[in-house]
Amino acid sequence: MKAIVQDTYGEPEAVLSLQDVAKPAVNDGEVLVRVHAASVHVGDWMLVKGVPYxxxxxxxxxxxxSRIPGTDVAGTVEAVGKDVTELRPGDDVIGWCAGAFAEYACATQDHFVRKPANLTFEQAAAIGVSASTAxxxxRDQGRVQAGQKVLINGASGGLGTFAVQIAKAFGxxxxxxxxxxxxxxxxxxGADHxxxxxxxxxxxxxxxxDFILDNVANHSLPETRRSLTPTGMLQSNNGTSGGRWFGTLGTVIKSAAASRFARQQLGPSIKFQNRADLHVLTGLIEAGKITPVIDGTYPLSGTPQAIGHVGKGHARGTVVINVNGADHA
Ligand SMILES: NC(=O)c1ccc[n+]([C@@H]2O[C@H](COP(=O)([O-])OP(=O)(O)OC[C@H]3O[C@@H](n4cnc5c(N)ncnc54)[C@H](OP(=O)(O)O)[C@@H]3O)[C@@H](O)[C@H]2O)c1
Structure with a gap:
């Protein structure tokens, strides 16, 4: 199969190449997916560059x-291993795996849910790390409630566009x-302002x-806190500012320390992907509350350029890789 391969860290166009590699074997409990589309998030760029060190x-x-980068996929189940009970060949799915930038990808069945029927594969591939992190x-960090005032700094990017829609869905x-x-x-x-x-x-x-989700970190902590209500919460979520060595570790430590002395909460974020949240997201999508915003689509061979584009920090929604050259509704 064709896949994007990375054997060292560096600039996407220097270290990524399209190669022929072996199709993944399906082990017990695993699902092999024929990938129709994959998406690129900031974490993919960080992994290709190997930053922060x-x-x-x-x-x-x-x-x-993983020699093949990429995590977020949408595709069709090609084969299932022993003990896979919830999915079968022919099912259209979305989810996470190691090695999404390839014609086939494999992961355990708990990494996938059925694709919402109202999304194309390209749109569906955009759900994944960005939407579940938002x-x-x-929901978990901000405990956002109906009627609260929420500000999303960096509302136009891969994560921000989901955050705006999810906050609206929460009222x-x-x-x-x-x-x-x-x-x-x-x-x-859906942004009101x-x-x-x-x-x-x-x-x-x-x-x-009441809640500020800061994806950009372009203001100091005291400046941003000025915009919180006395009991408001600031969630600093920027993963790309800071130096090559430690990234945003300093900001996380500063926020955690400051929150011990301030009435406002300034918590660091704790995130992990899980299937229950994918079900919540597909429910919101099927109810018409979330529609992915697609910045642009690249062929599999254009993955280095797609990752380079995301790395510049000005994506408009999510960047998608169309793996087999045709979008299936
Ligand atoms: N995506 C994820 O899954 C994920 C997970 C965990 C953490 N994070 C972190 O969250 C942050 C945002 O992620 P993302 O996926 O949304 O990034 P992204 O797709 O690269 O989008 C960044 C957005 O920020 C906007 N922006 C740049 N400067 C700004 C400013 N001064 N004020 C307001 N907006 C500004 C850009 O819009 P303009 O072009 O208009 O400037 C762009 O749309 C990153 O630091 C990332 O490390 C992301």
Whole structure:
């Protein structure tokens, strides 16, 4: 099968290449999926670059643990191993696996759920790490309730576009912060108010929020706290600012320390992917409350360019890889 292969860390276009590799074997409890589409999130870019360096033991030393990068997939079940009871060949699924940027990918059955019928494979591939992280941050960290005022800083990216829609689905009054070119898009996905960061600084507006999801970290902690209600919560979620060695570890430690002395909560985020959350998300999608925003689509051979684009930090929604060259409804 064709797959994108990575044997060392570096710039996507320098270290990724399209190669012929063996199709994964299906072991007991596993599902082999013919991948129709995969999506790229910021974590894919970080893994290809191998940054921050402190994460290298987790990524793999001296080279990535998985030769094929990519996690989020949408496709059709090709084969199932012994003890797989919930899925069968021919089922259309979405989920996570190691090695999504390939024609076939394999993982245990608890990594997949059935694809919502109202999404194309390209749209469905966008659900995954970004949508489930947004869900966990708003529901579990922020405990966002109907009627609360929520601000999403970085509302136009892969995670932000899901966060705006999920916060709206929870009944919050949502303010999205983005640049001029994305104002209409962020409003179209449900934001009640949109702040164009090129014209206005939300920390100086005097408006206060019950929950701020900060995907950008372009303000100091005291500046952002000014925009919280006395009992509000700031969730700093930026994973890309900070140095090559330690990334955002410093921000996480500062937030955790500050929250011990402030009435406002400033918790670090704890995230993990699980199938129950995929079911919550597909329910919201089928109810018409979430529709993925697609920045653009690349062929499998264009994966290095797609990852490079995401790494620049200005994606507009989610970047998708169309693996077999045709979108299936
Ligand atoms: N995606 C995930 O699954 C995930 C999981 C955990 C943590 N994170 C972290 O969450 C952050 C956001 O992730 P993402 O997937 O949404 O990133 P992304 O797809 O790269 O989007 C970043 C967005 O931030 C906007 N932006 C840039 N500068 C801004 C500013 N000064 N004010 C407001 N918006 C600004 C960009 O819009 P413009 O082009 O208009 O500037 C862009 O749409 C990253 O730091 C990432 O490490 C992501």
């Amino acid at each position: 402190i994460a290298r033991p987790a990524y793999g030393m001296p080279r990535p643990k 869900l966990q941050l708003l 919050a009054e949502v303010t999205g912060v983005c640049s001029s070119k994305n104002v209409d898009m962020v409003r179209s996905i 949109v702040i164009d960061y090129t014209r206005e600084d939300f920390t100086r507006s005097g408006q206060r929020y």
